Each structure stands twice: as C-alpha cells, then as structure tokens.
Amino acid sequence: MPATAPSDVLEKLVSLCKRRGFIFQSSEIYGGTGSVWDYGPLGVELKRNLKDRWWHAMVRARDDIEGLDAAILMHPRVWEASGHVATFTDPLVDCKNCKKRFRADDPKIKGTPGTPDAQCPVCGMKGTLSEPRLFNLMFKTYMGPVEDSASIVYLRPETAQGIYVNFLNVQQSTRQKVPFGIAQIGKAFRNEITPGNFIFRTREFEQMEMQFFVEPGTDMHWFEYWKEQRLNWHKSLGLAPERLEFHQHSKEELAHYARAAFDIQFDFGGTLGFQEIEGVHNRGDFDLSRHQEYSGKKLEYFDQPNNKRFLPFVVETSVGADRTTLAVLVNGYREETVEGESEGRTVLGLHPSLAPIKAGVFPLVKKDGMPEFAEKLTAELRQRFPVFYDESGAIGRRYRRQDEVGTPYCITIDGQTMQDGTVTIRDRDTLQQERVAADAVARIIQARLST
Ligand code: GAP
Numbered sequence: 001m002p003a004t005a006p007s008d009v010l011e012k013l014v015s016l017c018k019r020r021g022f023i024f025q026s027s028e029i030y031g032g033t034g035s036v037w038d039y040g041p042l043g044v045e046l047k048r049n050l051k052d053r054w055w056h057a058m059v060r061a062r063d064d065i066e067g068l069d070a071a072i073l074m075h076p077r078v079w080e081a082s083g084h085v086a087t088f089t090d091p092l093v094d095c096k097n098c099k100k101r102f103r104a105d106d107p108k109i110k111g112t113p114g115t116p117d118a119q120c121p122v123c124g125m126k127g128t129l130s131e132p133r134l135f136n137l138m139f140k141t142y143m144g145p146v147e148d149s150a151s152i153v154y155l156r157p158e159t160a161q162g163i164y165v166n167f168l169n170v171q172q173s174t175r176q177k178v179p180f181g182i183a184q185i186g187k188a189f190r191n192e193i194t195p196g197n198f199i200f201r202t203r204e205f206e207q208m209e210m211q212f213f214v215e216p217g218t219d220m221h222w223f224e225y226w227k228e229q230r231l232n233w234h235k236s237l238g239l240a241p242e243r244l245e246f247h248q249h250s251k252e253e254l255a256h257y258a259r260a261a262f263d264i265q266f267d268f269g270g271t272l273g274f275q276e277i278e279g280v281h282n283r284g285d286f287d288l289s290r291h292q293e294y295s296g297k298k299l300e301y302f303d304q305p306n307n308k309r310f311l312p313f314v315v316e317t318s319v320g321a322d323r324t325t326l327a328v329l330v331n332g333y334r335e336e337t338v339e340g341e342s343e344g345r346t347v348l349g350l351h352p353s354l355a356p357i358k359a360g361v362f363p364l365v366k367k368d369g370m371p372e373f374a375e376k377l378t379a380e381l382r383q384r385f386p387v388f389y390d391e392s393g394a395i396g397r398r399y400r401r402q403d404e405v406g407t408p409y410c411i412t413i414d415g416q417t418m419q420d421g422t423v424t425i426r427d428r429d430t431l432q433q434e435r436v437a438a439d440a441v442a443r444i445i446q447a448r449l450s451t
Contacts, residue, residue, distance in 0.1 A: 008270055009333050014198055016346070017329070020405050022046065022356075023199065035195030035202045037322075042405055045356035045386060047206075047325050050237070051185050053353060054208045054319070057233055058183045065181040065210060066174050070162025072187060073143065073153050078161050081294035082287065083256045084138060088157060090193050091132035098123035103193050104132035137190045139203075155189035160316060162186075163211045164287045167299055167312075171213075178301050178312050179222060181212035185321065197272060199322040206321035213301070213312035216285065220260070222315045223282045227262055230278055230317050234264060237324070238351035239331050243267040245274060257286040264319075266327040277327050278319035285311045328354060332406060338431075341396070348406035349429060352449050358385040359445055360402040364414040366391050373438075374413040377423070381442055385449065403428055409445055413438075 017023040022043035026036035039047055059067045079085050091104040093113040100122045104113055108121035114131035139155040142148075156162065163170075163182045170182050185208045195201045214222045227246065234244055249261040263276035288311050292299045300309040332349040352358065361378045363370035371391055378389045388407065390398050395412065402410055410426040416435075417423050423441060424433045436444060 009330055010198060010270055013329050013333060036204050037199050037202060042356040046354060047321055049354045050325055051321055058210050065183050066170050068163060068166060068182050068184040070166060070184060072156050076153055077294050079154050081290040082161050084157055087256045088138060089134040089136050092135040093132050094130045095120040095128050097125040097128040139189045139191055157190050158188050159184050159186045159207045159209045160211060164291055179214040181210050183210040199326050207318060208321055209318045212315045216313045219282050219313040219315060223260060226315050226317050227280050230280055231264055237328055239327060257283045259284045268330050277323050281316045283314040283316050285313055345400050345403050347403045350406035352408040355406045355408050357388045357407045358449060360388045360390060360407050360410040362395060362398050362412050363391050364395060364412055369418055370413045373417060377438055384442055384446055411441060
C-alpha cells in the first residue's frame, strides 16, 4: 500500500470535513461568516475526544492541578490589568480610496504607508495608504441596556485571566499548596486581521490552558518540566515526532507578559510548514501582581510550613483545541492504493481514542438473519462507545466510507457468524481481519481504545 503524498492536504481536508460532517462554514446559507466554523456530528466528537484527553492528562490523572470553568465575560478592569487594552494590538493601515485594511507589515504593500509613493495592494492607487494605526484585537460589547463607555465589556481573548482572578478562590477551597496548577478549557475571541487556513486561525476558538503557580526561583525548573510534558502529550495523540519541534521566542517575539517562551510547533506541510500549536510561557508574577495592583486585593499565597507570604510565579501551557484538531487531521490524512483493488482509499489515520466512530458494524448481506444479529451487536457496543451500523452497498465501499472518517475497526457479520457466532474485526491501518467470538468484541475493542 504505497502512500501518495497529497500536494495540498488542507484543501482536501476542507472538502472531506464538509462532505462527511466534521466542519462546516458558519452561517453558510448566508454566504458564511469570516473565519468562523461550526463542528458537525463527527467534528464535535473528534474535538471533544481531544479535549477529554487533555482534561484527563492535566486534571484527572494528577493531584496537583484543579479544574475551572470561568465565565467569558469579565470585569473590564481585568483587561486593563492584563495589559490587553494597551498592548493587544496590531498596527494597521487603511486605503482611503478602496477602504481596505491591511497589516502595516503586509509584504504586498509597496513603499512606506503614509508617504505619497506607497501603493495599495488591492486598488493599486498611490498615496492613499494611511500611517499605521494600532488596532485592538479584542471584541467589544455592552453589558446591560445602556450602550455607553461605562458598560463596555470584552469577549475574553484568552482564558488565562479567569484563572488568575480565581487563584485564591481555588487555592483556599481545595487547600492546594504551591506548586499547583489550575486548568480550564473554553472559548476565546480575537478580531484577527489575517485569519485563515481553515480552523488554523479563526476569530472564535477554544483554548485549553493551564496556569502552574510556583515559588519564585523554581520557575525555570517548572518551565522545563512543562515543555517536556506537553511535547509528550502531543506525541501521545499520534502526531508524528518528526513533525513536532520547539521554537524559542526571541526577545522581540516575547508577549508583554512573558519572561521566557517556547512554542510547540507542528509541521502542517504545504505553504504553512511548521506553526505554533501550543505556547509554554514563564509569565513570572506579571499577572498576579497586576491584578493585585488594579483590584486592590492581596493575592499572596501563605506558605504555612515556612511562615512566609509571597506572590507565586506562573508557568503557563496554552494550546488551541481547534488548531490541534487541525494538526491531528493533517497528520492522519493519507491517500493509498490498495493491492488487488482498482480504487484507492482515503484514510484518516486518527488515534483510536480520538476517532469519532470507534467501530462500524456491517451485515455482509441483508438476509439470513445477519442484519438482526448485527443490530443486536450494535446495540450492545453502543453502551460503551460510538458505533456506526451500515447495511447498504458493497462491503468494500462500506469499509472505505469508515476509513475516510478514521474509524479504527469494522466488524462484519457473515455466513459463518450464523453458524458459530464469530465475526471478523478489520483493522483500519493494517487491513488485517481477525475472527473472534461476537461476545468478545466489546472487550477486545475497549482494550485497544484505552492504549
Ligand atoms: N494565554 C496565552 C495565550 O493565549 P497564545 O500563544 O496567544 O497564548 C495560545 O495562544 C494558543 O491558542 C496558540 O498556540 C493556538 O493554538 C491558539 N490560538 C491562538 N490564537 C488563535 C486563533 N486566532 N485561532 C485558533 N487558535 C488560536
């Protein structure tokens, strides 16, 4: 089965995702909303499985990280304290002629914006580009019935701030001792100037963030620890190790809050290449000290054994659920020729724990009691994991439809089943079929899903 390297996987994925119900453009019947996407029946399962793996690794499997689900809308002072009102900006230029807007560093702009010879990359007019102006990426709205400056609130551009403002609530209610972490998964919103590449950069997206509170001086130790942990987590999703690497932020790249930062990058191939999917940041005491200053409330931790108070430093791990979903899709997509068959197959080689459907169940033919047997088995398996029952069309076609959505196992009920109660389990990747007792199927698949 030689694998063919598709030239533009992203384009093929956009079409597969729509056709098979993973991801649709938002408000499509109205012409779509710019860079906002909806997850369909299979996509919602895939993304949920990914989030569950993260939640399990970060919260459930450890005793030093607590979960949180903070609100999207927060007190507007939060975003002044966090630095987002002042510095979460991109420099933009406007064309006075065609009214289009560009990032000031857009390589398509000829000349220096604001000068007479600068040329608009869209309408081609000279001297119409404004000087760069700072544009804040936060979405603004109003709380309550009055639309005035006192009622402005923002949609959060990161989930992290909900954790900082709850630091003492969580610490005191759980009696955790530093070092410990707080994790949450939730939506974030950014009015991105150059969104695109499907779900890679969107204006509404989900983050999975964890803030680890440590004693100052131990921060670089924990920073190294979390870099390693997080890289290993991405490998555990089945992302190819050679497609993952660290990228260290230079001084110029560091965000306003960061003392040190590494991105975990994934090689998306094509024109994207290696791109950030997760950031690991040493944020020092920037956030807690700013919230202390802006709220007037002490946020110090009291270390009882040593009888001292201090403001913890924070090591943050921040990963995009949508961007990692895209990485998993790109990583798994392959087109293959199948020996002895004229038609090739498209496979989504998803890790079984991420696959939206775990097993397809097929009666070989629609007679001789096979459908009834298959329906009974389906009902039993559905108690444990998502199953797709399919009795229509040629068996090869049914297999291929499941390969394309990443279903790791297909179970076929055939003539022999009716005699001895055995069925075949076909493996998506090896194409091997093994014959097992029907009443052992649930246990066998469950065991494979948990590895
Ligand atoms: N709290 C730190 C923080 O938000 P970030 O590097 O700006 O750091 C973290 O974002 C992760 O969130 C990124 O690695 C990416 O996976 C995801 N992300 C950020 N902006 C995004 C966008 N516009 N669309 C999709 N995912 C995004």
